[in-house]
Amino acid sequence: MTGTDRYNTFLRLLSEGSSAKEQPLYPLSATETVVLGRDPRCQVVLDPIVYRAVSRRHAEVSPVLGFESPNGARFWQVCDLSSANGTFLNGERLKDCHVLQAGDRIMLGQNGPELVFECQSVAPPVVPSVAATPPPAATGRLDLPSVPRRQVVRASDPLAATSPPPRRHEPDAISLTQLFPILSTGRQLRHKAYLLPGGITVAFVVLMFVAVGAPIAFNMLLAAYLAGAAYYFIYQLCGKHKPWWILVGAAVLTILLLVSPILQLFIVVFRQVLPGELPTSGTPVPFPLLLVKMFFGAGLMEELLKALPILAAYVLGTQLRSPYRERLGVWEPLDGILLGSASAVGFTLLETLGQYLPDVYKATLASGEDAAQLASLQLLIPRVLGSVAGHMAYSGYLGYFIGLSVLRSRRRWLILGIGYLTASGLHALWNTMGTISPVFLALVGLLSYAFLAAAILKARELSPTRSQNFATRFYK
Secondary structure (H helix, E strand, O other), X not given: OEEOOOEEEEEEEOOOXXXXXXXXXXXXXXXOOEEEEXXXXXXXXXXXXXXXXXXXXXXXXXXXXXXXXOOOEEOEEEEEOOOOOOEEEOOEEOOOOEEOOOOOEEEEOOOOOEEEEEEEEOOOOOOOOOOOOOOHHHHOOOEOOOOOOOOOOOOOOOOOOOOOOOOOOOOOOOOHHHHOOHHHHHHHHHHHOOHHHHHHHHHHHHHHHHOOXXXXXXXXXXXXXXXXXXXXXXXXXXXXXXXXHHHHHHHHHHHHHHOOHHHHHHHHHHHHHOOOOOOOOOOOOOHHHHHHHHHHHHHHHHHHHHHHHHHHHHHHHHOOOOOHHHHHOOOOHHHHHHHHHHHHHHHHHHHHHXXXXXXXXXXXXXXOHHHHHHHHHHHHHHHHHXXXXXXXXXXXXXXXXXXXXXXXXXXXXXXHHHHHHHHHHHHHHHHHHOOOOHHHHHHHHHHHHHHHHHHHHHHHHHOOOHHHOOOOOOOO
């Protein structure tokens, strides 16, 4: 609150590592509303790259009309505009509009940008002869649900014709950077315009054009691109930076494990010692027995194998010093999800290209080579893309529990046991339902992805570096 003649009222954007003189100031008007958000049309525009948790139109600060005191004191209120991450006033989340006091701190989202409501004196105060009657907010915090936030003039309103909205002044001058935008925004393309994913897509398209007529090379390129696109979706949803070579290394290590004698050892343990011998095609097996066999022979075996790169990254991290151990190792659930999903990419690629496609090609070769290639391509696309609700979902979900066991080490074995059994159960359920109906298969896939998405959201909430992670959600 302030008097218009005695004070300047403004919002100060707090910035880490900067002095008060270097922090941006946003003056407030006694008659107009100031909107805060990422939209360029807001009066206070926040960088969408730095402040990902801020909505396009997040909150507004407006004068409280009708509460001016005899000495000219005015009041302002802050209102949340149904933002995705909420607006916090002095640490408490806003539900309605609140009158501001000097020194109040407005935070846009948890751990988001923080602005301070301040008043600076510009002239000595004049003591009025009659004591002013302040609004109720002068003696404490006030909810103002009855204060209109904005008056909308409709076309049917008779005042609409006599009170046209003010027009924004548009300068006639045009700059060189407006005519050639790349001169000013070129440095931001990589972060703001998805330049890297677009460039990778163009590169794969060119390579696939070159590979036309070479089915094996074409299938490998297409599978690699689809797997990368599916993984990129999970990576963005996790919202944590991880070196790309560590993620690629997890996928490559899984491929090496699958072509090494370790796979034969796993087969002996899980499919011969344990009751996990998979039935041959065409052999009828009762559903309960098939589910048990898939649980041991596919779920437990394959999920443990895909978890080995996550455990290797954890061991690697324990041998490094900070900050490399946090960047490269497994120190929280998000690390486990990212590495587990990357391991699943390697598993999917080798299983699809090395087992399923050759089998389908041989089975349909009698109908002609073109028909066999088409059948292989038709199998490749859904298998690789479907790994988001398949191998990536199971391994990412188990990775969440591996990371959680590091974060909550006192209950490590309980956490790992629940995660391992749950991921293996989902895996076995997928393999079993595929023999019944595609409808049930789709339901299990949706359930698996729901488990993964829920784990990612919980991992983001538990992340020790939450304030540094980039958020991925639909902003309002």
